[in-house]
Amino acid sequence: MTAILALIRKDLILFVNDRRALILTVLMPIVLGAFFGYIFGGSGAKEVGKVDIAVVMLDDSNVAKKIATALKSETTFNVVELGVDEARLKVLKGKLSAAVVIPAGFGTASVKGLFGAGPKPEISLFYDPSQTAVLQMTKGLLTQHVMEIVTSEMTNGPAGQEFVSESLDKLEAVASKHPEQKPLREMLASLKAFQTDNLATANKAPSATTPAGSAKGFTLPFTTKEEAMTSGPAKYNGYAHSFAGMSVQFILFMGIDAGISILLARRLGLWNRLLAAPISLSNLLAARALSCALIAFGLLCVIFSVAALVFGVRITGNLFGFLGVGVCFAIMTASFGLLIAAFGKTPEAARSMATFATLIMVMLGGAWVPSFIFPQWMQTATLFVPTRWAVDGFDAMTWRGQGMDVAAECMAVQIGFALLFGSLALWKFGAEAKRA
Amino acid sequence: MSEIILSVNQISKSFAERRAVDGVSFQIKRGQTLGLIGPNGAGKSTTVSMICGLLRADSGEVLIDGQRVGQGNSAVKQKIGLVPQDLAIYEELSARENLKLFGALYGLKSAKLKTRCDEVLALVNLEDRAADKPSTFSGGMKRRLNIAAGLLHDPQLLILDEPTVGVDPQSRNAIFDSLEVLKRQGRTLIYTSHYMEEVERLADQVVIIDHGKVIADQPPAMLYRQLPAQAALTVDLSGEPTHELLAILKLCSGVKSVHATGAKLDIALGQTEDGLGVLQTLSAQGYAPMHYETAKANLEDIFLTLTGRSLRD
Numbered sequence: 001m002t003a004i005l006a007l008i009r010k011d012l013i014l015f016v017n018d019r020r021a022l023i024l025t026v027l028m029p030i031v032l033g034a035f036f037g038y039i040f041g042g043s044g045a046k047e048v049g050k051v052d053i054a055v056v057m058l059d060d061s062n063v064a065k066k067i068a069t070a071l072k073s074e075t076t077f078n079v080v081e082l083g084v085d086e087a088r089l090k091v092l093k094g095k096l097s098a099a100v101v102i103p104a105g106f107g108t109a110s111v112k113g114l115f116g117a118g119p120k121p122e123i124s125l126f127y128d129p130s131q132t133a134v135l136q137m138t139k140g141l142l143t144q145h146v147m148e149i150v151t152s153e154m155t156n157g158p159a160g161q162e163f164v165s166e167s168l169d170k171l172e173a174v175a176s177k178h179p180e181q182k183p184l185r186e187m188l189a190s191l192k193a194f195q196t197d198n199l200a201t202a203n204k205a206p207s208a209t210t211p212a213g214s215a216k217g218f219t220l221p222f223t224t225k226e227e228a229m230t231s232g233p234a235k236y237n238g239y240a241h242s243f244a245g246m247s248v249q250f251i252l253f254m255g256i257d258a259g260i261s262i263l264l265a266r267r268l269g270l271w272n273r274l275l276a277a278p279i280s281l282s283n284l285l286a287a288r289a290l291s292c293a294l295i296a297f298g299l300l301c302v303i304f305s306v307a308a309l310v311f312g313v314r315i316t317g318n319l320f321g322f323l324g325v326g327v328c329f330a331i332m333t334a335s336f337g338l339l340i341a342a343f344g345k346t347p348e349a350a351r352s353m354a355t356f357a358t359l360i361m362v363m364l365g366g367a368w369v370p371s372f373i374f375p376q377w378m379q380t381a382t383l384f385v386p387t388r389w390a391v392d393g394f395d396a397m398t399w400r401g402q403g404m405d406v407a408a409e410c411m412a413v414q415i416g417f418a419l420l421f422g423s424l425a426l427w428k429f430g431a432e433a434k435r436a
Numbered sequence: 437m438s439e440i441i442l443s444v445n446q447i448s449k450s451f452a453e454r455r456a457v458d459g460v461s462f463q464i465k466r467g468q469t470l471g472l473i474g475p476n477g478a479g480k481s482t483t484v485s486m487i488c489g490l491l492r493a494d495s496g497e498v499l500i501d502g503q504r505v506g507q508g509n510s511a512v513k514q515k516i517g518l519v520p521q522d523l524a525i526y527e528e529l530s531a532r533e534n535l536k537l538f539g540a541l542y543g544l545k546s547a548k549l550k551t552r553c554d555e556v557l558a559l560v561n562l563e564d565r566a567a568d569k570p571s572t573f574s575g576g577m578k579r580r581l582n583i584a585a586g587l588l589h590d591p592q593l594l595i596l597d598e599p600t601v602g603v604d605p606q607s608r609n610a611i612f613d614s615l616e617v618l619k620r621q622g623r624t625l626i627y628t629s630h631y632m633e634e635v636e637r638l639a640d641q642v643v644i645i646d647h648g649k650v651i652a653d654q655p656p657a658m659l660y661r662q663l664p665a666q667a668a669l670t671v672d673l674s675g676e677p678t679h680e681l682l683a684i685l686k687l688c689s690g691v692k693s694v695h696a697t698g699a700k701l702d703i704a705l706g707q708t709e710d711g712l713g714v715l716q717t718l719s720a721q722g723y724a725p726m727h728y729e730t731a732k733a734n735l736e737d738i739f740l741t742l743t744g745r746s747l748r749d
Contacts, residue, residue, distance in 0.1 A: 006540030010529065017528050269522025273585075276488045276518040277541035278510035436491050 003279045004287045011258075011291030025254055029246035029303050036246065036368070037239030037311060050078040051134050054087040054099040061107025063153050070145040071100065076137070091126040097134040099126040100142060110150045111159045115167075155191070156198050164192045236399050239311040244394035245367030247303045248329065248387050251296045252362065255333035256354040258292035259340030263347040281433055285426065288341075289334040296330035317397035321407025325393035328414040332386055335421035342428035361387045386417040438502060441466045441593055441624050442487070447496035448648075449482050456482045458648040459496070464593075464626065464641065469619055471639030472628040473735060479648040480628040481521060484597050487626070488518050500593060514542060517591030519583050521598040527571040531562055531581050534570065535588055542589035556584040560614050576607020583614060594618065595626045600634060612637060632735035644739060651742050659738050665692045665704035669711040671718065672727040673699045681721055688713050708732055 016022060055068045072079045082090070087099035101124035112118035123142065127135040154160040171178075171185045265271040274284055307313035315322045344350025362368065364378070365387025371379055382388045393410030396402035442464040449457040457479040464470045474480050485491040487498050489505045489512065498505040503512050525534050535553040539545075544552055557563045560580035570578050583599055596615070600608045615638060618625065629635050635642060642659055644652040652659060660666060677696050685694045685703065690710025695702045705711055711730045718725060 002543060002545050003541045006537050010526065010533070010537045013533060014526065014528055269520045269524040270526070272485070272490050272522075273518060273520055273524035273538075274541065275490055276513065276516065276520075277538070278513040278543070279541055280510075434492075 003277070004283055004290070007274075007284065007287035008291040008294065011261075011288065012294065014261075015291075015295050021257070025250055025299060026302055029243070029250040029299075030306050033239065033243035033246040033303070033307065034311060036242035037237075039238075040242060040369075041236070041238035051076055051097050051137070052078045052080075052095070053134075053138060054080050054082040054090065054096050056084045056087050056099060056101040057081060058084070058104045059102050059106040061105075061159070062157060063107035063110060063149055063159070064102045066149045067102060067142075067145055070149065071141070074141055077141075088126055091128055094128055094130075097128050097131050098138045100124075100138065101126070107153070108159050108163075110146070111154050111157075111163050114150055114154055115163075155194065161192070161195050161199075164188055164195065168192060237311070237313055239307055240313045240398035241370060241391075241395055243303060243307040243311070243313060244391050244398065245362065245365075247300055247394070248365065248367050248390050249358070249362040251299050251329070251333055252336065252358045252387070253355070254296060254299065255292060255337040256340055256351065256358060258288065258295075258334065258337035259344065259354065260347045260351055262288060262338075262341035263344050263350055267347065281429060282426070285338060285429060289331075289338055289422070292334035292337050293327075293330040296333040297326055300326045300330065313398055315398055316401035318402070318404045318407055319397075321402070321404045322394070322397035324404075324407050324411045325390065325397060325414070328411040328418070329390040329393070332390070332414045332418040332421070335418040335425065338425035339421040342425035361385055364388065366391045386414055389413040389417075439465050441501060442626075443499040444483070444487065445497050445499070447483070447486055447493040447498060449479075449486060449491060449494050456648055457486070457493075460645065460648070460650050461496075462641075462643045462650060462653050464624055466592075466624055467622045468640045469625040469627060469638050471635030471642045472626055472645065473630060473632065473635050473642060473739075474645035475630060478645045480645055481597055482648075483645065484518075484595055484626070484628060487595060488516055489513060514589065515592040517586040517589065517594040519586035519594065519596040519599050521601060523570075523578050523582055525570050525578065525581055525585060528569055530567050530569055531557065531573075531584075532566040534581060535585060538585040539588040544589060552588050552590070556587045559587070559617060560584045561610060574607065576603045576610060579603050579607065579611055580614065583611065587618075593624045593626065595628075597628050598630070599627075600629070600631065608634075632739075636735055642735065644735075644742065646739075646743055652738070656735070659735070660733060663733050663737060663741055665706065666733050667705040667708040667711070668731045668733070669701075669703040669705055669714055670729050670731075671701040671703070671715075671725045673701065673718075673723055674726055675699055677701060677723070681718075681723065684721065685714060685717060688717050705730075 053071070055071055057064055057068060068079070068081065071077060080096075082099070084101055087096065087101070090096040091099050103121055103123065106121045106123070109118060109121040113120040123146075125135065125138065125142075127138070154163070168185065168188045171181055171188065175181070175185065262271065265274070275281065304313065308315075340350050340354045344354070364382045364385045365371070366374075366382070367387060371382055371388060371391075374382065389410045393407060393414075396406045396410065400406075440463050444460060444462050446459050446461050447457060448455065448459055460479070460483055462470070472480050472483065482491065486493045487500075487505065489498075489509060492506070500512050500515055503509065505512050526537070529537065532553055535556065536549060539549045539552055553566075554563070557566050560583055562577060562580055562584065565573065565577065570581055573581065579599060583596065586594060586596070599615075600611055603611065612634070615625070615627075619638060625638070627635060627638055636656060640655060642652065642654065642656055643650055676699050682694050682696060685691060685701075688710070690706040691714060692704040692706060694704075703711075703714055705714075708730050711728075715725065715728065
């Protein structure tokens with residue numbers, strides 16, 4: 001026991017003595033966690049950035065003007081009016097996310113198009129292919145406003161009145177030949193009466209709150225009430241996820257260093273000197289794994305303390321669950337380090353391979369971006385990546401406010417991976433010792 | 437307690453197709469210093485690794501105090517102190533922290549550990565640098581700390597594997613001073629080196645290994661007796677010697693052979709003192725030596741005699 005404690009103490013002193021590495025190991029996850037947390041919404045109190053789009057007005061009708069005004073009133077958009085060529089160029093260069101081109105004659109054509117009485121006008125949408133989400137958002141809001149404004153124009157506007165009168169005249173002229181069109185004629189006649197009535201009301205009370213032609217058209221038949229789903233009292237905090245992700249990444253890097261230190265000790269003859277002492281190989285490996293796990297857990301505590309004190313990250317779930325997930329992740333990190341030491345040929349080659357593997361693991365584990373944006377097959381596949389369970393576990397215990405049952409699942413999977421990695425490493429070390 | 441502390445019996449070790457150690461046997465008595473010499477790649481370090489239990493012998497056995505050495509035999513490991521050829525110390529731990537670590541590995545703790553650290557630091561003259569990191573040390577100081585780490589637990593058998601590699605002459609002397617103190621204390625040492633003068637200075641018994649086999653295992657004095665000449669005299673004359681002079685010199689007392697290369701004479705002698713008679717004969721024959729020097733035979737000459745090639749070839 002004295003020997004194992006001495007070896008652990010040695011590793012801790014070496015880690016703390018390496019000030020440059022220590023600062024980087026602590027500082028980097030904090031800096032990157034703060035950056036990604038800010039990008040992904042911060043603590044929820046900050047204003048979300050607006051999307052820059054352009055409106056190209058090739059039509060000077062009321063309908064077109066109202067659509068432009070409606071888009072400009074959207075809080076998510078920052079809208080400028082530009083010519084078509086300038087708009088195209090700015091989207092091409094990435095200066096704008098999208099541009100909406102309202103074609104000439106849109107006001108009249110859109111009203112006719114509503115009843116299928118003519119060709120439907122085409123609104124061109126220029127968009128940055130790297131921002132397809134913006135395209136979907138623009139299409140959605142544009143559809144909402146166009147439907148509302150065009151149907152309003154149909155019931156109250158001059159274009160609608162003109163279209164209804166023209167249509168009625170045409171139907172009346174062929175009424176005797178087409179008696180089956182009677183219901184249509186009656187519907188249009190009712191609509192015309194509605195339009196006339198609206199116009200008269202507006203003329204009688206010019207100061208009324210609803211002027212002529214400004215009555216509402218069709219609107220969405222529902223409203224939404226957003227409710228962020230967290231179990232605890234705190235709101236979603238983007239820093240909670242980013243700090244979890246960056247902690248996992250940089251602590252795994254520390255695990256790589258722990259593995260590499262064994263390879264370096266072998267190269268420098270230190271490993272043989274340690275093995276020449278009355279201590280078994282398994283005890284030597286256990287000491288290295290324990291020191292690595294202690295350092296990993298210590299780092300995790302420091303990083304999350306900063307996240308809590310500076311960025312308002314709170315453990316809204318089970319505190320013991322959070323600590324449990326942390327301990328299991330630290331153990332998994334230590335076994336990962338042993339795996340690198342066991343299968344690495346040289347420190348240099350092992351570092352390259354392990355860094356690559358770690359980056360893949362943290363990427364698939366959702367440490368950089370949340371795993372829910374992955375395709376479904378990838379979300380399923382990443383259940384076999386240990387980092388996914390670490391990140392999900394920290395998310396569950398911080399902003400999702402989950403209980404011990406969720407933590408226990410994440411802990412169990414991580415311990416499973418730790419056993420797998422540790423067993424493989426011990427098997428390889430044992431095989432080498434037998435060959436020596 | 438047996439007089440023999442280490443018994444190496446017919447150990448062999450192969451790596452792939454190469455036989456690194458081939459049936460090596462030797463023994464050491466308590467308090468003896470054994471010099472294990474041989475050229476690079478002869479099998480010295482492999483032999484040492486098998487003695488320490490770091491490598492498993494393909495055949496044969498190593499006994500320390502009658503106990504078989506094997507991986508995991510902690511009781512045997514406790515009796516051995518290893519000073520590896522590599523600088524096996526942590527550069528970023530202080531000298532004292534290094535010693536505390538290695539002492540703890542051998543079960544030392546508390547006051548006993550502190551006392552032993554102080555003692556070995558004093559032995560290798562590093563008391564003043566105990567709190568400093570080896571990364572700030574000279575090569576010689578690191579070597580001394582490397583030795584100190586092997587001594588902490590007061591081992592019955594100290595194995596030094598080329599402990600002076602890459603060290604300047606001054607540091608080498610400092611290391612030897614420490615080793616001579618250990619020798620005077622009656623410790624049992626195994627000293628491997630390919631520096632013959634080092635082994636000559638320390639060893640009571642010399643084992644010469646070549647191509648994985650023991651080619652000699654005797655005290656130095658016995659080894660020297662195998663040499664045809666114990667000393668050499670080199671003389672530079674002002675002109676080439678005559679055949680007559682060479683014939684006269686061969687008749688001088690103690691002269692084993694005489695070779696002339698131009699104006700230079702190489703004369704093999706039974707003893708260094710025999711050179712005086714040769715110089716007097718030269719003077720009597722009217723030859724005034726411009727320069728001369730004598731040299732005692734050394735282990736290098738023994739190796740040359742035994743193998744027909746130089747130790748550092």
